[in-house]
Amino acid sequence: MNNFLAALTLGAGYNSALVAIGATCLGVAAGVGGTFLFLRKRALVSDAVAHSTLPGVGLAFIIMVMLGGEGRSLAGLLLGSAASAFVGLLAVSWITERTRLAEDAAIGAVLSVFFGVGVVLLTVIQTMSSGRQAGLESFLLGSTAGMLFSDAVVIAVGGAATALATVLMRRPMTIVAFDPDYARSIGIDVPRIDLLMMALVMAVTVIGLKIVGLILIVAMLIIPPVAARFWTDRSSNVIWIAGLIGGSSGFVGSAISASAPALPTGPIVVLVCAAIFFVSLLAAPDRGVLAAVLRHRAFQRRVHRRQGLLALSRGEPIHDVMTLRVLSGEGLIRADGVATETGRSAAARAARDERRWDVARSLYQDTSLPGRYDGLTAIDTVLTRDEIAAIDREIGGPAALDIKGAS
Amino acid sequence: MAKTMPRVQLAAAGGEAVREDLSASPLAVRGLTVSYGNKPAVFSIDATFRAEAMTAIIGPNGAGKSTLLKAALGIVPRLSGRVTVFGEALDKARGRIAYVPQRASVDWDFPTRVVDVVIMGMQRELGLLRLVRPAHRKRAFECLERVGMVDFADRQIGQLSGGQQQRVFLARALAQNADIYLLDEPFAGVDAATEKAIIDVLKALKADGRSVVCVHHDLATVADYFDDAFFINVRKIAEGRIASIFNAETLQATYGGRLASTHIDQLRLA
Numbered sequence: 001m002n003n004f005l006a007a008l009t010l011g012a013g014y015n016s017a018l019v020a021i022g023a024t025c026l027g028v029a030a031g032v033g034g035t036f037l038f039l040r041k042r043a044l045v046s047d048a049v050a051h052s053t054l055p056g057v058g059l060a061f062i063i064m065v066m067l068g069g070e071g072r073s074l075a076g077l078l079l080g081s082a083a084s085a086f087v088g089l090l091a092v093s094w095i096t097e098r099t100r101l102a103e104d105a106a107i108g109a110v111l112s113v114f115f116g117v118g119v120v121l122l123t124v125i126q127t128m129s130s131g132r133q134a135g136l137e138s139f140l141l142g143s144t145a146g147m148l149f150s151d152a153v154v155i156a157v158g159g160a161a162t163a164l165a166t167v168l169m170r171r172p173m174t175i176v177a178f179d180p181d182y183a184r185s186i187g188i189d190v191p192r193i194d195l196l197m198m199a200l201v202m203a204v205t206v207i208g209l210k211i212v213g214l215i216l217i218v219a220m221l222i223i224p225p226v227a228a229r230f231w232t233d234r235s236s237n238v239i240w241i242a243g244l245i246g247g248s249s250g251f252v253g254s255a256i257s258a259s260a261p262a263l264p265t266g267p268i269v270v271l272v273c274a275a276i277f278f279v280s281l282l283a284a285p286d287r288g289v290l291a292a293v294l295r296h297r298a299f300q301r302r303v304h305r306r307q308g309l310l311a312l313s314r315g316e317p318i319h320d321v322m323t324l325r326v327l328s329g330e331g332l333i334r335a336d337g338v339a340t341e342t343g344r345s346a347a348a349r350a351a352r353d354e355r356r357w358d359v360a361r362s363l364y365q366d367t368s369l370p371g372r373y374d375g376l377t378a379i380d381t382v383l384t385r386d387e388i389a390a391i392d393r394e395i396g397g398p399a400a401l402d403i404k405g406a407s
Numbered sequence: 408m409a410k411t412m413p414r415v416q417l418a419a420a421g422g423e424a425v426r427e428d429l430s431a432s433p434l435a436v437r438g439l440t441v442s443y444g445n446k447p448a449v450f451s452i453d454a455t456f457r458a459e460a461m462t463a464i465i466g467p468n469g470a471g472k473s474t475l476l477k478a479a480l481g482i483v484p485r486l487s488g489r490v491t492v493f494g495e496a497l498d499k500a501r502g503r504i505a506y507v508p509q510r511a512s513v514d515w516d517f518p519t520r521v522v523d524v525v526i527m528g529m530q531r532e533l534g535l536l537r538l539v540r541p542a543h544r545k546r547a548f549e550c551l552e553r554v555g556m557v558d559f560a561d562r563q564i565g566q567l568s569g570g571q572q573q574r575v576f577l578a579r580a581l582a583q584n585a586d587i588y589l590l591d592e593p594f595a596g597v598d599a600a601t602e603k604a605i606i607d608v609l610k611a612l613k614a615d616g617r618s619v620v621c622v623h624h625d626l627a628t629v630a631d632y633f634d635d636a637f638f639i640n641v642r643k644i645a646e647g648r649i650a651s652i653f654n655a656e657t658l659q660a661t662y663g664g665r666l667a668s669t670h671i672d673q674l675r676l677a
Contacts, residue, residue: 039517168535175527179513184482185506186531186583187498233563235518367600371568 007255016258019144022155023250026208029159031246032166033200034221035239039177043222048111050205050214052088053081054118057139082206088114089198142213142266158207162200174235212266219270227277230284249273301326302376312339313351353379359391430494433458433587433618439488441478448474452643456620461613462635463623467662470640472622476589480506505585509592510572515565521575522547522560528582550578555604570601587618
């Protein structure tokens, strides 16, 4: 626990501090950059892009060794991974546009072929230069053990640039994500915006290889915006909430992994992010599961209450168990099912409301009013007192109805 | 050789004719063909929409009505043909043209509010860097006011009814302050109050010197709402004033035998 607190305050050693800063920057960039991927409903394309980086890593290593270098230069490897990710992206969009295959099939094909090629290359490298084993497998799941200051700088600068570009392009990207046809009609180059969006994703993937690795980077792109969506109904808020969620997962995750000797950073960061997602899924005020359940329960009670009251007003027997429970719970009926005094007057009010709606629907046929009837909305929340008075004159006065309802 | 000369000249004369003066028309297409796969959705369409008029595009399902609009706006690629807006190429005149898509074409659970959708209509003037100022917001509210939706400005769009969604889309187009408005089935599946609100806005636009083109499916209201009609069934069937072409003959030619004669009898025809 003390280790964890030390890590949280960047006091757990030089390497841990570097990792924490790197993971936080990466998390922010991934959350922000992934927002439009999620809004455009193209989350899985990023999976194909991420897996397509592997052959590039292998090829870049081989080329650098052949040129006489050491082969481990991070910048060189990232450049290679970006190039092959771009080829993978082009392959997905070419298959989708030019063949009859849908995008999901294209993603599956590209992802597995590129990943397969990458694994073969890594195996070749292992036999080729066993002496200078490059540890390229660490790009699969990330490895922060030997992180250098320059690595952290690459991640911080790259992450900041990605986030800035996203914020700058947020409006056209929002319009394209919401209504691509309309975007075209006002002269936005939709394919170019889509390409830019994928370029941002590629940038996040490449700078995330070191910490999170190519297999799990998708989680960092997708989970933060999905979780952020639970807390807001505005796309501009989704962007920064996603950045916040991504950044704090990076920070907390790296602190947890620094607090114990054998905890891998990337997977822990992703798990922290997933934990935030689950909390959002359950507890978010409007869109969360709990809120939805409570809302549905309340709605169900209102339906049963109303149906029960109308049945009482017509003197019909009530058979539905839940209706009986709701009515007796509110003291509207006695245990033997007979209406109490309050029950009778509530039933009369419900019947009067129903009758008013009947009249209102025929009086206001040409307006949107008939569409607002749902059996639950009280008419005096929709119409003014004067309008209701007019309706009551049509009916013959509320008094007459009260008597009829109570009888 | 001598024999072929006149042919060449004829072709040149024909070439001149193609470059006719279309600057009076807010939207004109010539030789427009669009195909999905190898089947033309619209074939070799010539259309010249009239300025300061309301035109209905009429035709059966699958006749290419929506495709005609989308191709005219460059939303779907043209296989051939030319589009002019007041005689200019489409890309030069984007700012003068506003589009109202079918409301079913988007995901209404998208995280955005009504007023934000309307502000999307100002993207051309906002560009990338300018911030949304109170003046833009005020204009967005004015557009919402015109379609009777100002009370819903802060609502999430997922909470709207179909008719309300349609009005928000219209408000977004109004925010563009365009000269020609292209609407795809604006009256489809909306309540009577919305239909009236929309038609009032469109008539006000016309009175203000703007032009309106609607894909329209309800033959019963054509004569009440529109000045001109464009009949299409993959090919152009007819275009012109309602008074001269909205008749049983054109309808039969457009719909084939699919339109019962009793139905035609009930319409207010020219």
